[in-house]
Amino acid sequence: MSSLQQTLSARIQAVTGIDPELRPATKPQFGHFQSNVALRLAKQEGKPPREVASAIIDRLELADIAEPPELAGPGFINLRLKAETLASAASEQLVDDRVGVAQTDDPKVVVIDYSAPNVAKQMHVGHLRSTIIGDSLNRVLTVLGHTVIPQNHIGDWGTQFGLLVEEILAEGIDPMALDLVSAEDLYRRASERFKTDEEFARLARKRVVLLQSGDEKTLAIWRQLIEISKAAFNAVYARLGVRLNDDHLAGESSYNDDLAKVVQELENNGTAVIDQGALCVFVEGFNAPMIIRKSDGGYGYSTTDLAAIRHRVQDLHADRIIYVVGAEQSFHFDQVFAVATKAGFLPPGVSAEHVRYGLVLGEGGKRLRTREGGTMKLVDLLDAAEEKAAPAVALAAIKYADLSSGLNKDYVFDIDRMVATTGNTGPYLQYAHARTHQVLRKAEAEGIALPEKITVLDEPAEQALALLLPRLGEVVEEVAQTLQPHRLCGYLHDVAVAYSTFYEQCPVLRSEGDVRASRLALCLATQRVLATGLDLLGIQAPDRM
Known part of the structure; x- marks a missing residue:
């Protein structure tokens, strides 16, 4: 409101x-x-x-x-x-660089867990939504004055590395000669050999134990696989224009030394009990316990996630933890949060929230896949979009389609519709922004000084636009509270539509005196609102299209 x-x-x-x-x-x-x-x-x-x-x-x-x-x-x-009331409120968008987005009176430390690709595997379409949504939430919470700590929980630990390292040694490969594509091919060969070669399977299992026990030879190859993967991940992040870098990496391996400590704490405070040889936590409302330590002494994803929460609260001093993960993981995170609360890892005053999102679908409402039926690689998806439009426009199309549909909903990846400069699309918002610049450039070329405030709002189209512009701050705050970026998308689309109506019905440069000055100020205020809003979605706001 x-x-x-x-x-x-x-x-x-x-x-x-x-x-x-x-x-x-x-x-x-x-x-x-x-x-x-x-x-x-x-x-x-x-x-x-x-x-x-x-x-x-x-x-x-x-x-x-x-x-x-x-x-x-x-x-x-x-x-x-009153027109003067509207004019005064809309003119606030011209006062400072914040465009009506006020700093919070209650800044928090917010940890956002997003993206999370797997080492030695290419990022695929399943990582698209987590990365884009997480980046937008990062931007929104940061602009409001919260301290945001991104955590990229990459998959860099587990049995698959026993297979990879053993295959590298068996083939005599220099790990640093690999790129992510060839590393993924290597893993496929290792998986096939694991199924048919008993001796290789034995060595691969032994290699996992060596990795977990700190064998330096094994660790050296593992580190090289991580470096190869990081370079590829960072190239995708740069292409997507998201705020993730190596400082934000917090893979599964980073909690390895904490797992025994977490288990000990849960045993000591009575949260976990032995059941059929496994250490479990029973929480009311769940039809199965969470297994903290398997009967063979191993740990699973749940234990790692508990260690992550413990670290984020105790060491990062998080007030709010946000997980941007697909809806299919809802039960897992509901249970993890419940166990963390019972164990005291999530104390009163610290919240943990799972931002659920649906699938990206292809034609016929089926999972988006390659023509061969495989998982669509993220770089291939971006390439396909850039065949239809310039990179900045293609990326706007993808991000806006992802963020505007409502997170819980699946959506169909229809690039022809998404890159259109008409309708509810990212390029349409970019076009509206470019249109404001076009008017302002013409005014500058004609030697007309840009006014500092809006004074005259006699036309309904002027008033409708002026009524929308002051709402940016409240919408941004609403997104920060609800973690639903589609509300910002909807608002920006309303602004773009209102500006289009204003542009068509209210001549700017052909008007005179105070009317022209006020309409130019309205153009400038609209430009600033659209530019700020698009940036919070991670979308470029071009001056020309």
């Missing part, structure tokens, strides 16, 4: 005693906001709704910010802000 809407609501509630549930008007002729508060009060008071509405209007004190309220229909109250 914008500050103007909040002010109106507060004044109506002061008269009625209840929330007026103020809503944006459905049509310009109904003003800017509407309330059905009189209809609800009429039922309580046993009076005609129009009579109740009229009594409310008589008592309202809004003359400083709004036109006289209007009684409509069966008892609706229509409210129209």
Whole structure:
């Protein structure tokens, strides 16, 4: 709710005693906001709704910010802000670089777990959403003044490395001669040999033990595989324009030394108990216990995730932990959070949230795959998009489609629709931004100075745009609270549509005097709002298209 809407609501509630549930008007002729508060009060008071509405209007004190309220229909109250009120609020977007996005009064340390590719494997379409969503949440929370610590929980530990290292030794390969594609091919060969060659399988299992016990020869090859993978991951991150680097790596291996400590703590405080030879934690509401230590003494993903939470709270001092992971992992994270709470790893005042997201689908609503039926590699997806549009536009298309659909929903990767500069797409927002620059460039070329504030808002299209612009800050705060970036996407699309209507109905440079100055200021304010909003989505805001 914008500050103007909040002010109106507060004044109506002061008269009625209840929330007026103020809503944006459905049509310009109904003003800017509407309330059905009189209809609800009429039922309580046993009076005609129009009579109740009229009594409310008589008592309202809004003359400083709004036109006289209007009684409509069966008892609706229509409210129209004064043009000067709108102009003043919209002009706030021109005051400083923050464009109405205020710093929080309660800054937190926020840890965001996202991306998480596997070492020695190429990133695939399954990593797209986690990386894009996590990056946007990082940007939103950072701009509000929170301290954001990204954690890239890469898969860099486990039995697969026994196979990889043993295959490298068997083939006499120099690990540093590999790239990620050839490393992935190597793993396929190792997997096939593991199934058919008993001696290789025995050596691979032994190699896992050597890795876990710190054998230097094995560790050296393992480190080289990580370096190869990091280079490939960073190339993809640079191409995606996301804020992830080597400082944010916190793979499974980084918690290896903590696993025994976590298990000991859980045993000592009675959280974990032995059940059928395994160490387990039983939590009410779950039909199966979490296995903390297997009967053979090994640890699983759940133990690593508990160690991660413990580290993030105790060492990183997190107030809020966010996991951007697919919806299919919902049960796992619900259980991990419940066990962490029971164990005291998640103390009161520290929250853990799982940002669930759906799948990226191909034609026919099926999982997006290659023509051969394999998993679509992320670089191939980006290449396909760039065959349809310039890199910045293609990336805007992909990111906006991903963020605007609502995280829990699956969405179809239809690149022809996504790169269109019409409709609800990323390129459409980029085009709107470029259009504002076009007007401002022409004004500069004609020697017209850019004004510092909006003063005249006589046309409905001007007012509709001016009404939207001050809402950026509230929308950004809403995304920070709900972790739903599609709300920012929807707002920016509304701004772009309103600007298009304004552009078509209200000549800027062909107008004169205060009208021209005010419309130029409105263009500048729109440009700043779109640029800021697009940046928070991780999308470039081009000056020309």
